[in-house]
Amino acid sequence: MRMPVYLENNTRDGRALDEVSDAVDDAIHSNLPNRDVSVNIAKLKAQAQADVAAWDSAAQFDSEKDKAAFRDYEAACDREQHTKQTVEFNVRKRREFDEGRGKRARMGVWEAIEMLETLVDDSDPDTELSQIEHLLQTAEAIRRDGKPEWMQVVGLVHDLGKLLYFFGSEGQWDVVGDTFIVGCAFPDQIIYPGSFTENPDFTHPTYSSKYGMYEPNCGLDSVMLSWGHDETRAPFPRKVSP
Structure with missing residues (x-):
């Protein structure tokens, strides 16, 4: 025994x-x-x-950092994202992305990481690191915090969807930035909620209502999130995981 x-x-x-x-x-x-x-x-x-x-406890690796000094949004690019992320744009981008399957560049994980070396995420004013430094920093922070190896791997590859910036993006605004639901009223909890007034969906009779084009309690699987690097990569782990 x-x-x-x-x-x-x-x-x-x-x-x-x-x-x-x-x-x-x-x-x-x-x-x-x-x-x-x-x-x-x-x-x-x-x-x-x-x-x-x-x-589930708080992270230890940065416990001594002043979190109040994080996220200087005045330097971020959220305003352009909030203006241009419409339902029409999101439907079109998903269609273009699906039509492009099989025509994309093929590369290994490290090649993909190296390709991101020149990209500095304008939506994240907390850091001016290149993406390769950010990915290594994230994976190392997870390792130092005692999390398992699979989670360290997730930390290493979590932003590889930002390769979208080099393959048909219209700017950083449709690649990086915080994610939110489109097709219904934009909640005040989103950073810079006032910047949505320039979005055409802000005054749309359906998309500006509380539930918009969705049914109440439909769940996250049934809503459309703003297009970007997270949306392009989210399905990938599900397909390759056992």
């Missing part, structure tokens, strides 16, 4: 959580007295719950 695994020294360790699960199964199917099995399982579950809480 495998000995029970405890997580005092393994917080935020995905493999350790797998070992806990295996140990619970071993305890259930072992010949231990019922009382010993119950005690082992209770301890393992308690430790696993503590590990999940640690997973």
Whole structure:
């Protein structure tokens, strides 16, 4: 029988959580007295719950940074994005993107990362790093925070959709920036909500209403998000993940 695994020294360790699960199964199917099995399982579950809480805890790598100094939006490019991200534009871009499948450049992950070296995201005033530095910094921050390897990989490739900037974009405004729902009223919670007044959909009889072209409680899978690097890359992990 495998000995029970405890997580005092393994917080935020995905493999350790797998070992806990295996140990619970071993305890259930072992010949231990019922009382010993119950005690082992209770301890393992308690430790696993503590590990999940640690997973959701605040990041440690930048805990000493002044977050109030982040996001100087006056230097951002959100205003152009808010003016031009209409339903018509989003429908057209998705159609063009689908029609271009099979005609795109082929490259490895590191080639793609290197191609982003010259791009500085104008929508993110928190950093003036190139994208390659940003990706490495993100992956390293996740590693230092004790997250599992798969999450470090996600951090490394999370912005590869910004390659869209080099392949048919109309500017940074349709590649980078914060994402929001189009086709219904723009909420005040979006940064610079006043800049949406120049968007043609702002006065559209349907798109300016609360629910717009959607049904209430339809869910995120049923809405259209503003076009950009996140929308081009979001389907990819689903297709290649086991």
